Amino acid sequence: MSEPVLAARALSKSFGPNDVLKGIEFEVHAGASVALCGENGAGKSTLIKLLTGLYHPTSGHVEFNGNQEDWSSPRASLDAGIAVVHQEFSTIGALSVAENIFLDAEPLTRFGLIDRKALVSRTEALLDKLGIHLPARSLVDELSVADKQMVEIAKALRSDARVLILDEPTAVLSQNETRHLFKIINELRARGLGIVYVSHRLDEIFEICTDITVIKDGVVTSQGPVADYSHDTVIAAMVGRELGNLFPEKPHGAEAGIPMLAVRDLVVADGVPPVSFEVKAGEILGLAGLVGSGRTELALAIYGAEAVSGTVLIEGEPLDYRSPSNSIDAGILMLTESRKDDGxxxxxxxxxxxxxxxxxxxxxxxxxxxxxxxxxxxxxxxxxxxxxxxxxxxxxxxxxxxxxxxxxxxxxxxxPKVLILDEPTRGVDVGAKSEIYKMLRHLADEGMAILAISSELIEIVGLCDRVFVMRDGELAAELMSQEISEEAIMSVAAAETSSHHGVASNG
Structure with missing residues (x-):
């Protein structure tokens, strides 16, 4: 096998008495895509910071292109050819796509001013090379979250990178957008880039990665070709034990309780049919659909964070003057999609x-x-x-x-009497996910009504007792117990015409 383009050799990092990484061996080869897996707190972020010069090792060293390196800063590693797309965006909304991509590297005129024509031209050439269809002059504030992600990737690849590190790159992407990202990754690999792919979504790792390295408590517990692994062996290496079933068993044959939350003729947006449904005590009801289908908007409307028409009832009593504070007083609590921005x-x-x-x-x-x-x-x-x-x-x-x-x-x-959860396990490792799933099932068993929104179909299928699939702001289908599957959800979510599953309005 050829020499790795990037490697960690016996890499260790301590903060005072706390040993975060211990003797890490890690390699990235040209044209390979290496999954870096581990629970939150396992040491993945620390390893990336050591590889890119944000931290300096306590012992061991980093090799790049066969040479031992001690980067003075992340800028030094970037200039050498290591690009990173972080989970938290660094885009500036008030600047254009072009200005964000070439920030601190703008082409200048002979008078020292930014050459706007050259800036746009270089941006368009780069975006075209990557297959990203964005107007170079558009303000980033006007873009979707997925398009902002594409700006981050283009910014990382504006120079001739040899290694691209992607940290949870699909956390905010729809299925179609994820497919496009994977296409870009495969094209970059074909051009000889080495990819480091950090994700808690095991299905993606098995689809896009060639190799895998698992870290637990600062130590590499397993590594090798992805073909040598199964979901269970990856999970066991991550958490140090077999999780058994990731999801707790759903109640069989048990009837849900009385309607705890009822939504009547809620109009979330102009031109969208009114929405009506119920969530019963002891039930976990899922809201599935593609990004942009209206799931979050519906949840915010129920919670009172958006001004809409229609009625929300809690235990049969209308909730007047809807607002988040009134919802809390009435027993409706919501976990927002972005814990760092809103929680x-x-x-x-x-x-x-x-x-x-x-x-x-x-x-x-x-x-x-x-x-x-x-x-x-x-x-x-x-x-x-x-x-x-x-x-x-x-x-x-x-x-x-x-x-x-x-x-x-x-x-x-x-x-709470009703718990609304928008992406309850986003950015959460598989061990913590299992604990959260068990907690939610326990709460439902005690009589709480739970409305769960998730972009991870396996989460919707494994956790929910009943599922509504949203499309274009409306409830396109209702799936019950054995009907709930990833295939059934996607067939409705991605359809161009209304489904005939039939949505019960519950009055």
């Missing part, structure tokens, strides 16, 4: 984030005793298995899965 106070402690929406039952907000937040947060930590040494640490120090557990625990402090 977390990143500079605040775990304890403060947990207590953000309620001081605790029977406690007046103006009379919260010193240490009360921390004491409650420690109880929450133990109950929900949140991995953190000290609840006084910033929540930004936690992995994505542990941040998600804190947010769900915070919602449950309000003792």
């Amino acid at each position: 977390l106070f990143l500079n605040s402690s775990v304890a403060r984030n947990f207590a953000a929406t309620t001081p605790g039952h029977g406690v007046h907000p103006a009379r919260v005793a010193i240490g009360h937040e921390e004491a409650r947060a420690r109880v929450m930590k133990d109950r929900f298995g949140v991995v953190v040494d000290n609840v006084g640490l910033p929540i930004s120090a936690l992995s994505g899965g542990n941040q998600q557990k804190v947010l769900i625990a915070r919602l449950l402090e309000n003792r």
